[in-house]
Amino acid sequence: MEHSPAFRQGRRRLLAAAPAMALLAAGCGRSAGAGRDRLTMWTFKQSHVKALDAAAAAFTAQTGTKLAIQAITPDDAFLTKVQAAARTNDLPDVIEVHANGDDLSFGGAGLLEDLAGAVGRSWLDTYLPQVRKDGAVTAAQYRDSLTEGSKTMGVKEGQRFSVPLTVGTFGIVYADRRRLASAGVTEPPATWEQFIDTLAAVHRTDPKRGGITIGVQQPSTALEWLMQPMAFGMLGKERFQALFGSDPSKGFASADGQRVLTEYGRVTPYWMPGTAAKSIDDADLSFAQGKSAFLVGGTFTLAFLAANGADPANIMTFPVPPPARAAIPGMQLSPFALTGLSVTRTSRRKDEAMAWLRFLSKPDVAADFGRAALDVPPNLLTGADREAVGPLLTTMLDSFGTGENAYNAGDTTYRPSLYDPGKVGAVLAGYTPLKSTGARQTGNHISSMIKSYWAEQ
Known part of the structure; x- marks a missing residue:
């Protein structure tokens, strides 16, 4: 699947470091998060921080779990930060990733938790049908990973290394x-x-x-x-x-x-x-x-x-x-996942991290996030939740379709x-x-x- 040239440029920087990160991950000893009093999350999108902070406040009020959200920009700085944290075993609990890109690269390198067993049908059904497989390793992606020099070496078919946070086309x-x-x-x-x-x-x-x-x-x-x-x-x-x-x-x-x-x-x-x-x-x-x-x-x-x-x-x-x-x-237009959420393998707060991912996937929370971030959420929104994203994002949602008559910019198989x-x-x-x-x-x-x-x- 292809994203915009800007996304691909950033992704190339991230994927280029995958073999090195695999070696770093192999040496992991102590788990990240030791001694922290809150769940930690990194994102490479500054425009998402305000919306994530608002969602985090609601999550804390509901669960008692506190969050610390940090933006590292641009993409190459984000990569450097991930590499450094992998060396010192100090990755955050949750990372926002380029979907179908660095999630697979980081996952194959051993840095991310396989979410396949935790993300069931009821969870996936909250998303638009077109993006429910995004973040999971398909048969074609697994075959590609076997190619010499592949940046996703180490993934296995059926693994899931992220769930969608934003979608688009x-x-x-x-x-x-x-x-x-x-x-x-x-x-x-x-x-x-x-x-x-x-x-x-x-x-x-x-x-x-x-x-x-x-x-x-x-x-x-x-x-x-x-x-x-x-x-x-x-x-x-x-x-x-x-x-x-x-x-x-x-x-x-x-x-x-x-x-x-x-x-x-x-x-x-x-x-x-x-x-x-x-x-x-x-x-x-x-x-x-x-x-x-x-x-x-x-x-x-x-x-x-x-x-x-x-x-x-x-x-x-x-x-x-x-x-x-x-x-x-x-x-x-057929949408595809642009960014996703991943849990790091070394997190000591996996249950809380998964609860945070699930919270963000709730339609009302996703709608509020989308409106604040001015980014299209991945959810199948209806009624008040659909109205909550605002007129511009609603217009974009109205342009989405499925099937033979929807143009899928991510399909390059032909x-x-x-x-x-x-x-x-x-x-x-x-x-x-x-x-x-x-x-x-x-x-x-x-x-x-x-x-x-x-x-x-």
Whole structure:
């Protein structure tokens, strides 16, 4: 499963240390937590601390167990802290982790408790169906762990090293509500054509700040966050996946591929100047500071925007829409776990740690956490709990779906194993926003690349 480039960059740093951490874990002697008067937890997300503190206060009032929550940022500092604590046997009781990433790495290295026996059906049923397996070792993940040099070496099929804390997906468009209203737009576009018309209308009212941006410096973003959701809706699952398949006649040089590229190219006039050189953070800041009217990101983008001055009340969000005559006109997005909660193997407070994980999985607690953190909780929320997360997160929850007609950004099984989205995205960026190639040349180039990936496989 693939997350955003920013998440993958952080995860690579974490996973690179897995073999070393396995050696550290093997030497563990005394248990962490000795002499502590409270449960301890580390997170790598500063935006979660306030929400976790509020949940901790409620947990303490209910159980009497006190908590100490610490944020270590950025990701590389978090990794350094985990490594140092593993050496001194001083890991906290609970760690927030990248789901399906460092949870498996840390688990395979022997740093985390296997939760499979403790997390039963009644617990998992509180989560959205799409994320109930996240944090557990699947058959495919176990096979991958056996590969020489694997960063998840040591895991076993069926083990569970985390439970979901936040979920989400790519393909979320953020728009400045007031600027849209000034252009006569009060409702989110339901089709790609309406989206292009909305871009044009806002751009006309404010040519300097009325465009759209995305972190194209990480070229996989525009490919995976904007073009691919639109293409999935346009073509349907089978024909969309064929674009990346081993048959070149069905790839991006085909009629389907050219339809996708041509339609996607309609966004070209509305890119903000300099978009091709912007990192993900640069693009997000551009929107937060009012320098662009539209931003493409993921559900996880909201907290960053709010932390950098954007007013959530002035934000309209909607999923990347499919064209009007799409194969899947009512396309939805399939969520996956972004972060999870793990219990360290050396904790002396495992019962209290598990009680804390279970407490955070309660729908009402998860809803309050999500609202405070501006992050989508993993729970199957209904009624008052669903309303409690607030209108923006509710809109994101409404965009989630399951089944064949839901676009799953985490599913990469249809692509060749050596496929490089960054390199393919760079070719797409030459088409738009850079305008150095046309749809035909771009399709031929991408099809040739995908053919070579399959041949190497």
